[in-house]
Amino acid sequence: MCASACLAAVANFEGVFKDTAPALELRGLTKRYDDGTLALENFDLEIPAGSFFGLLGPNGAGKTTLISAVCNLIRVTSGDVLVFGEPADTLVARSWIGLAEQDINLDRFLTVRETLVYHGGYFGMEGDEAEARAEEMIDVFGLRPKRDVRAPRLSGGQRRRLLLARALMHRPRLVILDEPTAGVDYELRLELWRYIRRLHSEGTTILLTTHYLDEAEELCEEIGLIRGGRLIARDTAAGLRDHFGVDRLTDVYVKAMEVSS
Amino acid sequence: MSGATGLKWLSKRETLRVSKLWTQTILAPVISSLLFILVFGLSLGGRIKHIEGVDYDIFIVPGLITMAMVQAAYSNNASTIFQARFDRYVNDVLSAPMHPWQMTLGFNVGGIFRALAIGASLAVLAVPLVGVPVERPFALVAIVMLGLVLFSALGLVVGIYAEQWDHTTFIQNIVILPLAFVGGVFYSVSILPSPWHELSHVNPIFYLVNGLRFGFLGHSDVSIWLSLAVTAAFAIPAYLWAQYLFTSGRRLKP
Numbered sequence: 001m002c003a004s005a006c007l008a009a010v011a012n013f014e015g016v017f018k019d020t021a022p023a024l025e026l027r028g029l030t031k032r033y034d035d036g037t038l039a040l041e042n043f044d045l046e047i048p049a050g051s052f053f054g055l056l057g058p059n060g061a062g063k064t065t066l067i068s069a070v071c072n073l074i075r076v077t078s079g080d081v082l083v084f085g086e087p088a089d090t091l092v093a094r095s096w097i098g099l100a101e102q103d104i105n106l107d108r109f110l111t112v113r114e115t116l117v118y119h120g121g122y123f124g125m126e127g128d129e130a131e132a133r134a135e136e137m138i139d140v141f142g143l144r145p146k147r148d149v150r151a152p153r154l155s156g157g158q159r160r161r162l163l164l165a166r167a168l169m170h171r172p173r174l175v176i177l178d179e180p181t182a183g184v185d186y187e188l189r190l191e192l193w194r195y196i197r198r199l200h201s202e203g204t205t206i207l208l209t210t211h212y213l214d215e216a217e218e219l220c221e222e223i224g225l226i227r228g229g230r231l232i233a234r235d236t237a238a239g240l241r242d243h244f245g246v247d248r249l250t251d252v253y254v255k256a257m258e259v260s261s
Numbered sequence: 262m263s264g265a266t267g268l269k270w271l272s273k274r275e276t277l278r279v280s281k282l283w284t285q286t287i288l289a290p291v292i293s294s295l296l297f298i299l300v301f302g303l304s305l306g307g308r309i310k311h312i313e314g315v316d317y318d319i320f321i322v323p324g325l326i327t328m329a330m331v332q333a334a335y336s337n338n339a340s341t342i343f344q345a346r347f348d349r350y351v352n353d354v355l356s357a358p359m360h361p362w363q364m365t366l367g368f369n370v371g372g373i374f375r376a377l378a379i380g381a382s383l384a385v386l387a388v389p390l391v392g393v394p395v396e397r398p399f400a401l402v403a404i405v406m407l408g409l410v411l412f413s414a415l416g417l418v419v420g421i422y423a424e425q426w427d428h429t430t431f432i433q434n435i436v437i438l439p440l441a442f443v444g445g446v447f448y449s450v451s452i453l454p455s456p457w458h459e460l461s462h463v464n465p466i467f468y469l470v471n472g473l474r475f476g477f478l479g480h481s482d483v484s485i486w487l488s489l490a491v492t493a494a495f496a497i498p499a500y501l502w503a504q505y506l507f508t509s510g511r512r513l514k515p
Binding site for chain 1: 262263264266267269270271273274277278281282344345348349350352353354355356357358359360509510511514515
């Protein structure tokens, strides 16, 4: 009895400990590509668990490199990446991350259902659980009529929704969305915003990169401005406006980029 | 979390890809190899009669099965990983909670599955058609597995390094196919004059063909142990090379 009670207490303690760790912690992250390009330089960032963090910056600022470093998709030059206190390259940390990349990178051989089920499998879900979750995601993302259609035959909007459904399939604690609304029409953009808001309201930490300032202001609790591989400002939208003494986030962005260039 | 479930699903995905395209991946190579057996065996068989005491149509079967399997294992894995890189779907696997060795193994499964399906189909058809025996089944299984590890791993390595689709087919058409043809598929190297006889012995596919020939017919140009050793000597580094690419992320991750 005592042993099981003690084990339960330890498990609870560990649960509390993990929950208090930041969802994402980057310490001195540097990435220099093979061609010499320095994409990130000694980058530090901490995103609290349960928050909605937006990363804004021009093309080539280092947003996608940062995301790729968190998701083990690049070879990091130096620095540490921790996800809920665990090194990002551990299996458990990887299982906590859900990524929807900017480019549509769906498996052309798989149907909508298979795309979700196989992704769930890669992330450790067993057959029945993956099948049930896939059916749930198909309904949530309005893909029921396309359930048995292969990815290349989907419309652009359906592919985008499938990409998001795939990222959420294994119930990640940290969802990373790399420009999820790039190139989509306004209607779908609003629809995706609804999904993302709901996800956040359920306690999931979200890291969003976007070029749309209105999107960042609408969704994010906190915004980081990144340029040339460095974080140049970080605050709430209101805090950034106050700091730069302007009324609109667009002006914050312009000023911040001018100052840093 | 051990990554075992991920490995299982990645292996399933790789075999599903082969099954979905079965007319291209299995049926087409079976038909073309069967045509080789029928056309070469029946037309040349009438003139050559025997090689080392075996009917010509029986003699060529092990070599043709080898050639079909080797090409299938290589081309399947070169194309699956190249396509995964090209479509960037490979990121879904690379970011998954799996160890690099599990990714290497999972991606290898498709080529091995496809080659075994082709080899088994050809053997099932050739046994009643030309009466080819299976004299040494254990030796046959051992050499087939080593050969498939070699060529499926080689396919992965080339598919990972390839910048364009042409690079994968270049290796197949310029290296593997010619080596298979001069590896004793259609003849015994013992009838070759010097230096061609000696040169044949530096061709790794020669040992593979002779290993399979030993498994089917019970004799070959070289010892089965030499065939197994040489094939293993190429298979192990090829597999380790593929493993290194997944572990280090070279060519897979910028």
